[in-house]
Amino acid sequence: MRIGVDVMGGDFAPDAIIEGAVDSLQFFSANEKLVLIGDETSIYRRLKMMKVNPEIFDIVPSTEVIEMADHPAKAFSQKKNSSIAVGYGMLKNGTLDGFCSAGNTGAMLVGASYSVNVIPGVFRPALVTIAPRIDNRDSVILDVGLNPDCKPEVLLQYGILGSIFAKYVLDIENPAVGLLNIGKEETKGTPSVKAAYELMREHPGLNFTGNVEGHGLFLRSMPDVIVCDGFVGNIVLKMAEVFHHISRLRNFKDAFFDRFDFENIGGTPIVGINANVVIGHGISKRKAIMNMINQTRAVVHGNLAQRIKEAI
């Protein structure tokens, strides 16, 4: 099993990426390899400073960098020797089982849709976040930012994609699926959400448990999968971030609130494409990178892309 990490992507690249990569190795088993993709000189220099033997990694050189400010589609097609383009190329030719980057998000999404491609039958890929629950279990929320406007059949399919994620990545049997809405009643919400409710209720393969309101998130009663459009999901994701931030501003250090810290979550997997890909936060430092790599390992262990291909 080979996991690739983009050493050049993120505000603190390459050093923080290399450090996080070294830290993540403690979780790797003998048949797993971490592949560092980036500028060889920087990688060897940093590893030497850290007194880490470079041979514990596979090192794949890249000579270009897609900067944070680059135009995603243009940069991806023009910088063929960038770490992101090299990573996607390795996913495509099967020399990587998973790939992650804290670099240019747009370029990562371009690679997802136009390099490894969307799985046939998937309407729209989605970004998934792991959401902590007060009973110490995890739920997933999708979409958290790819598709601000979702048709009902897209929301239904997010329920299916989210269920596959919950089952194979989080090991939850028959995951319960809820629809984020502004009331419990099936008559609530936008026309699109109301129509999605009907589709989800009628779908035989889905363990649909109905609408979930904003004050039902993160509690014991939260379903394993929360479906919403990418606009609402993105607001929810970032609002959880700000509450974690405020809890620290108020000098509250708490194990549960800390689970909302992106540094502990690590990254946002993309579901619905022909590869296992995780996108990290641009401001990721050493710890966040370690967890982004761990998140990628979990997605690869769950064989997520293959499971979705079989199911859709």
Next chain:
Amino acid sequence: MRIGVDVMGGDFAPDAIIEGAVDSLQFFSANEKLVLIGDETSIYRRLKMMKVNPEIFDIVPSTEVIEMADHPAKAFSQKKNSSIAVGYGMLKNGTLDGFCSAGNTGAMLVGASYSVNVIPGVFRPALVTIAPRIDNRDSVILDVGLNPDCKPEVLLQYGILGSIFAKYVLDIENPAVGLLNIGKEETKGTPSVKAAYELMREHPGLNFTGNVEGHGLFLRSMPDVIVCDGFVGNIVLKMAEVFHHISRLRNFKDAFFDRFDFENIGGTPIVGINANVVIGHGISKRKAIMNMINQTRAVVHGNLAQRIKEAI
């Protein structure tokens, strides 16, 4: 100045309403009167038990009750002697300057739109919530639940209505207005939100400061007015509630987090109708009722409905 409160509305009516009404009187000045609308026998009995002189109130009897489970429109038109219908009747004939209830929300909204009516020129009334900021100032968010789907011109007008609220109820000069979105860039969001961005930027009377992301809420940098559709606003409102709830579950007692407690916020004013009306949470107890009445006083002091009539 006369504030009416529905004594029969809410899960803990009438006792909790009467108790909250008594508590709220400490804030009333000599020229202000609190009007209790409800079952006379219950009111006199409870006040006697509390050893409170009934003459400090105006008591207006009603003989019917719109129950929480009643169909809003049907109940409002059929139960003409219900406390909610009586309250709206008094708003209409000018014997009340403001009215609040923790009862059937649907019936309160029916009264708003079909009894006192929407202000001509207002596309859609909205529900406003006060949002605390870490720097101890207040912002407002609208809409938090009335209109799940909003056209761009409705969002623009929410900016205007919210500015009037911030100026006259919260005493904020030239309030800054932000649009809740999934990125800072003007190209982000749904087609409707993108079009609203253009309208808001071009509107001469609006102090528009651009997009605000979910992690910009509640911080010092949060604008005074946050505009969003009622779907997203409702999720934000209830998610703040659940974070307050979780903070208490985690044994964190904090003055700032407590400002997210609905008991301290008290109620949700309706903007855009020909009267000053505040809707309370159905589960309101004594303290929440006191704050709902306080909220109504603030709206009446700001002369909100009249200010909007003059501006639109």
